[in-house]
Structures are given as C-alpha cells and as structure tokens.
Amino acid sequence: MNTPLNDAALAEIALFLKRLQWAFVIVGALAVVWLLAPILTPFVMAALLGWLGDPLVDRLQRAGRSRNVAVTLVFTAMVLLVLLVVVLLVPVIESQIAKLVKSLPHYRDWFLGTALPWLEGRTRLQLSSWLDLDRLVELVRTHWEKAGGAAATMLGYLSRSGFAVLAWVANIVLLPVLTFFFLRDWDVFIDRAAALVPRKHLATVTRLANESSAVLGGFLRGQFLVMVILGLMYGVGLWLVGLDLGILIGIVAGLFTFVPYLGPTTGVVFGVIAALVQYGDWKHVVGVLAVFGIGQVIESYWLTPKLVGDRIGLHPVAVIFAVLAGGKLFGFLGMLLALPVAAIANVLLHYARDRYTHSRLYGGDQPEILLDTHLSNGGIIVPDDNSGGNKDAGQA
Structure with a gap:
C-alpha cells in the first residue's frame, strides 16, 4: 500500500518525465526544421500569404460568395499585385543596378583618393598600405595553401550552383500553387489543429491563438504598408535631390525598415556616400539628410501609429x-x-x-493588504478574522 509521501513522489516523477518528453519533442521538431529549411521555405511563405489573405476571404464569404469564388478573387488580386510590382519596379531596378555597375570606378576612385586619406588623417593609421596591390599579391603567395582551399571550396559551390538554381526556380513555381491551397483550405487546417487540442485546454489555446493571430496579422499588414510607403518616399525624395542611384537606395531603405532603425541608417549611409561621390559638396548631403529626416518624422508620428501601432508588443531590440x-x-x-x-x-x-x-x-x-479609500492620509487596513481587528485599528 502506497503512503501519501510515495504518491506525491511518484506524481513528481511522472510530471518530470512528461516535461522531459515534451522537451525531446521540441528539440526533435527544431532539428527537423533545421534539416528541411530549404524545402520548407516556400511552404512557410505560402502559409503566411494564406493566413494574411484568409480574413479577406472570410469577409467575401460573409458577403454571400462561396468559398471557392472568394478564394479565386483574393488569389487573383494577389497575383495581379505581384505582376504590377514586377512590371513597374523591375525595369527601374535594372536601370539603377546598371548605373551602379557603371559608376563603380568612380566610387573606387573616391574611396582611394578622398575617403581613405581623410580616415588616415583622423585615425593616424596607414590604411592604404593594406590596400596596396603588391601587398595583397604577397599575402596570397604567403597563404597559398589556404587560398587554394578556399578556391576549391568555391569551385565546389559553383559546381552545385546549377542544382541551387533549379531549386530556386522550383520554389518560385511552387509558391503560387501552395498559396492557393492554403487560402482555400485554411479553415480546414485550423479545424483539424483545434481537434487535436485537449478539450480541457481548448478555450485557453483558442484565446491565445486568436491573440497571436490578431497581434501578428495587424503588425505584418501595417509594417508592409509602412515599408512600401517609405520606400516610395525615400526613392522619390532622393531622386528629387538629384542622386542617380536615389531610387535604388530608397527601395533598399524601405525594405530594411522591417528591422527597426536599420532602414533609415542604411539609407543615410548609402545616400551620403552617393551624394559625395556624385557631387562632392555638402549641399546634396544636407538634401539627403533632409529626405530621411522628414521620412522619419512622418513614420514616427503618422505611419507607424496609424498603420502598425504597438501591436506586436516587442521592443525594437x-x-x-x-x-x-x-x-x-x-x-x-x-x-x-x-x-x-x-x-x-x-x-x-x-x-x-x-x-x-x-x-x-x-x-x-498571507492576507492581502487593502488600501482604505476612506482614509485621506493613505493609511492601510489589514483584514483579520477577528471582528475586533478593524475596530482596534480604527481606534489606533
């Protein structure tokens, strides 16, 4: 016959083994994700797109359309939006990249003739010696074996690059197909996942899932709009300043806005360097700073509060x-x-x-300490089981 102590010890052991089992399950799931990361990427992207588009599908269903019709309309809108972006942005980005490649010698000359001497004068370090061609050749000869190993590694990667390109193309082809199926069957997936939740925890899990979906959905939709608006603002502003690479820098800064503080910082650095290389005066540098300063004011006081808010609840760090x-x-x-x-x-x-x-x-x-709202001096009353406790406290 088990004693109460033995029953408690057995319960603790069972609880520990259950937690250990869950820990092994989590570690195994993470290992599978790590091993299958290249394959899972299009599935995760499609799931995110399906999850973001599902509220619009549900809204169309409530308006009287069938699920298939609603999914077809939302999926078609997504495809048209992507095609519109590709048609409008790809030629512009291609032109900007061509300008960047053409102007690379100017950036090299500016770095070697202006930026590097300025840095050496401020830091008193002979940085140019590390960029001397003869010195670099000597370093390669000294470390020839390491360089040969690196070259072999690079050749191996290039030999596998054909398969990487094929996998990349396959992912692009799979993405719209998977997105359509996730949009069509999203509610089915949710119902099947909910059916696996223990009944006594269903209410709690449902509430936490709804909170997570609302927080993340609002953040992603709002942040996407902020990225697009800021990318257009930065690109047009730098183009008006006169930078040849202004649109490309603006698009990059808008995309990096997804990570707090990285977008404007990257845009300012690239914009200032482009202004100095192209014009070499401080007037255009001030113009670049003004574009990003105005953009940050608009983002901080209008875009982010209106479109994103504090929905994700996470600190930027x-x-x-x-x-x-x-x-x-x-x-x-x-x-x-x-x-x-x-x-x-x-x-x-x-x-x-x-x-x-x-x-x-x-x-x-211990009994709670209650604030007495009737006492103007902020005194406290400690509740007591004896009827005389409050009376004595009042007399004191």
Missing part, C-alpha cells in the same frame, strides 16, 4: 535579435519565422506572467 537569431539558426526560413515566433512567444509570456501573478507562489498565503 527584441525584434532585431529575433530576426538575426532566426537567420543565423535557420537561414532565410528563420528570418521568415522570426517575427511570428517572437509574437507568439510574447503572447505566451504575457499569459505566463498573468498566471504567475495570480498564483499562490506570487501572492503567498
């Missing part, structure tokens, strides 16, 4: 860490999953904090 850590661990797939995982983790952390602040571990078994 946490966003940067999530994106960099996801990219480091799982490559491009990790960068795609970084913000969704961070948003879900943030919702779960808020839930865990609420559970903790309402637990006996946090509050203990």
